[in-house]
Amino acid sequence: MSETQSGSRKLLGRLKQALAEPAEGQERLDRITRLIAEEMATPVCSIYLFRDEDTLELCATEGLNPESVHKTRMRMGEGLVGRVAASTKPINTGNAPSEAGFRFMPETGEEIYSAFLGVPIQRLGERLGVLVVQSKESKPYSEDQVYATEVVAMVLAEMTELGAFIGEGAAMAAPHQHPVMLRGSVGQEGAAEGRVLLHEPRVVVTNPFADDAESELVRLGEAVDKLRISVDEMLTSADMTDKDQRDVLEAYRMFANSKGWKRRMEADINRGLSAEAAVEKEQTAARARMEQVPDPYLRERLHDLDDLSNRLLRLLTGQGSHTGVEMPENPVLVARNIGPGELLAYGRGLKGIILEEGSVGSHAAIVARALAIPLVINCERITTEALNGDPVLVDGEQGIVHLRPEESVATAFRDKMAMMTKAQERYASIRRVPATTVYGPTIRLDMNAGLMADLPSLKSSGAEGVGLFRTELQFLVRSKLPSRGDLAATYSRVLDAAEGRRVIFRTLDIGSDKVLPYMKPQDEPNPALGWRAIRVGLDKPGVMRMQLQAMIRGAKGRPLSVMFPFVAQFDEFRVARRRLLDELDREEKMGHVLPEKVEIGAMLETPSLAFAPRQFFEMADFISVGGNDLKQFFFAADRENERVRRRYDTLNVSFLTFLEWIVMRCNETKIPLSFCGEDAGRPVEALCFAAMGFRALSMRPASIGPVKHLLRRSNLAEVRELIDDARAGGAQTVRPALMDWLRQQG
Structure with a gap:
């Protein structure tokens, strides 16, 4: 055994003994800083723990002024200690005052110490504190000393996780115990x-110390062998025709068979860590590297290593999903x-x-x-x-x-x-009555769906039909492209469950945040504005043709409504519509039963389509406003970005005026129009859409009751007058005036 390994084992041995002895939190922390300073022959050892998410507190020290304990604090990124916490990387210097960001803390008496080594106390990306050693010598600590300090910090992280320092000396509350x-x-x-x-x-490592290094090495070796066998089995069962999936699994196997990965864990065991602690030390290091890597491919590979570490920890401890947790x-x-x-x-x-x-x-x-x-x-x-x-x-x-x-x-x-629950019971009483407003008109309320499991809600919610059936879910939940026969069977079952009610099937809407596991992801700077939905369908005619054939065959002679998503210009709709008509001709020539009626519509999700030539509105059989996308493009506010997506109100006067323009264009050509999306299921927003002229809304099933309840009690003419008054008065949104009116109505 090398001198380094022997020193680390001795330090960990004393640390284990100190942690095993009964003591309050502060006494235990003081004991640990003292023994680390002794074993490393350094005059100063200090432990800083997070008091809250952004504040570090000196909780124990050997060598600095004891009166500064629980008084010295710093923010994340402040001083060398704060820099270590923020970067999760060690700082090792022989001249601390010359380092960028150095902060002098006179109350600690540290001005006489030149050398500084700080390492993060962290567990799988969770920052817990910083361990610091200092000395008067103007030279950095050796590699062996850095390694020993990192090992101790890792053990401290495990002990903090287990609540070993709860008490007077703990900065933060006990984990997993308080509200x-x-x-x-x-x-x-x-x-x-x-x-x-x-x-x-999460796997909790209850004993980070190796009582017997040889037995720990055997345990690690056996667990790694089992891991490699399981990865090989994954490869054997994988679809051999799917090159991308196989490439991912091959990379996965490469990591599992990495000699360097195993060698590093064996070295950690020889220095005194248990097999579990050695695995977690490598996993923590991998996660720290993952946060620093900008390249998405390398980040994904580090994620593979992180996942392998989790599997290995479960094999070693018997904890986790493989134990059959009830x-x-x-x-x-x-x-x-x-x-x-x-x-x-x-x-x-x-x-x-x-x-x-x-x-x-x-x-x-x-x-x-x-x-x-x-x-x-x-x-x-x-x-x-x-x-x-x-x-x-x-x-x-x-x-x-x-x-x-x-x-x-x-x-x-x-x-x-x-x-x-009481409100839902009230809504159940109006399930079978129409959504007729005071003095008319009646608003059609449909539901959105995407799974067979949704269809029972048609009856229970009181929906009149399915205004949007998302067909991409059948593609997303599979490891390979579904067959035409499977899709046709699914669409047929959907129509069976609808029992004659209208179902609008939206063609495949992938791209942006919906990436198929078997389709090579596109490296796009802004995928929401990129290759998605109908753009993919038009560029991949084979996939679109297969899906359209499945819809025609799944209809089995019943009426069929098909809607193309994310249409930005007339030509896209014209080409897509022509493809569906061609498939109908082809199916007829093959002797297949055709739907008794076919409706072909488009989702209006881009502002450009609202200004399409009149011929578009004359050609489409129906239009559905896709509110989620239309709103984000109208306001140029990414709906996935929490900093901006709530900045703009759906009841903004400009947006309502734009919706009024769409209603007017559809009325001119007598084309049916609906509003589909999350906002359609919000009663106040739904009321405004109805007032602006929408006569059909499509939403999640649970929203139909609340929306119908408000519509049946409201006079659309009065709501429209409120909207017009808000516009005339220069208001940015009609919401305050509308909410006041609703309160007056009781």
Whole structure:
């Protein structure tokens, strides 16, 4: 054994002994700083922990002024300690005052120490603090000393995770014990109470120390062998014709067989870490590198290494998804992110979903809406804060999560849920009556769908039909392109379930944030304005033709309504329409049954289409305004960007005036017009659309009741007068005036 390995093992051995002895948090921290200073023969050792997300506090020191403990604080990025915390990279210098960002803290008495070594205390990307050693010598610490300090910092991170420093000496509250309120973004409205079900349960390393290095090396070797076998099995079962999928798995196998990866973990074990701790040390390093890499391909490869580390940790500890964790009662799924296929596998049993990442247009959000499950996205820290079984409240209306809530919060939340349930019961009583406004007219209310699981909502919600059936979900949840026969069978089952009600099938709308797993992703600077929807269909005529054939055959002689998405100019619609007519001719020549009636429409999602030649409006059988995209392009505000998407109101006078222009053009040519999107399902917005002349709205099933309830109690002429008065008065939005009017109406 080398001298370096022996020194590290001795230091870790003493650290293990110190942690095993009973002590309060502060006493334990003081003991640790003292023994590190002794073992490393350095006069100063200090531990800084985060007091909150942005503030570090000196919590223990050997060598600096003890009176500065719990008094010296700094912001993230401030001073050398703050720089280490912000960058998650060590700083090792023999002349600390000359370093950029150096901050002199006179209360600590550190001015006599020139050498400085600071390493982050972190666990899988979660910043916990900074470990610092200092000396009077004007030279950097050696590589061996840097490594030893990093190993100790890693152990401190594990101990902090396990609550070893809770007490007087801890800056932050005990992890996973206290109530936490987290703010995210609304992905799907609704409210739910339940218990956390982690999609990828975090593995807790309970013993970071190697009692017997040889046995730990054997354990690591056996786990790596099992990992390699499982990756080989994945390759064997993969579709050999799918080159992109095979390339990804080959890269995955390359990492699994990396000798360097295994060698680094073996070296960590020889220095005193357990097999689990060695794996996690490498995983933490990989995550730190991932954050610094701008290249998306390299970042994805580092993500592969991160995923392999998780699998290896589960093999070593028996923790995680492979142990058959029981589904808790009223499960609320918590994940960093999740694909549509994985989410569908959980089914309707989920009460709520919380994602650390995600977007309002992501696959997960689409599926959550289809399943009517409350969803909160962009909920930072949820995967590190939550543990399996934790009680949790999901407020999808406001994008708020209450983890381990206090009873007073839970009681108020249950009262809110009870009010929502009572409202739904009231809406159920008007399920079968039309949405006829005061003094007329009647507004048609359709539902949006994308899965067979949506179709039972046709009856329960009172929807008159399906104003939008998203066909891309059948493509997104598969590992390869679906066959024409499979699609035809799906479309036929949809029409069966609709029982004669009209269903509008939207052709494949992929691109932007909806990327097929088997289609090579396009490197586009702005995918929302790039190669997507009808543009893909026109450039890939084989895919469009196959889907149109499936729709014709799936109709089995029944009426068929087809809508092309993201049409920006007349020519795109004319070409797409011609292709559908050609397929009808071809199917007839082959002797197949044709639909008794075919309607061909377009989604108006780009402002340009509102100004298309009159011939477009005369040629289309119907038009549906795609509100989500139209609004983002009208205001030049990315709907995935939380900093700008809420900046612009749907009831902005300019936007309503633009919608009025679209209504006027459709009325001139007597073409049916509907509004489809999230805003159509918001009662106040729906009321304004109806007042502007829309006679059909399409929304998620759960919104039909609230929208119908308000429409049936409102006089559209009065609402229109409010809108006209707001325009005449130069108001930016009609919302304040409309809300005042609604309050007056009771």
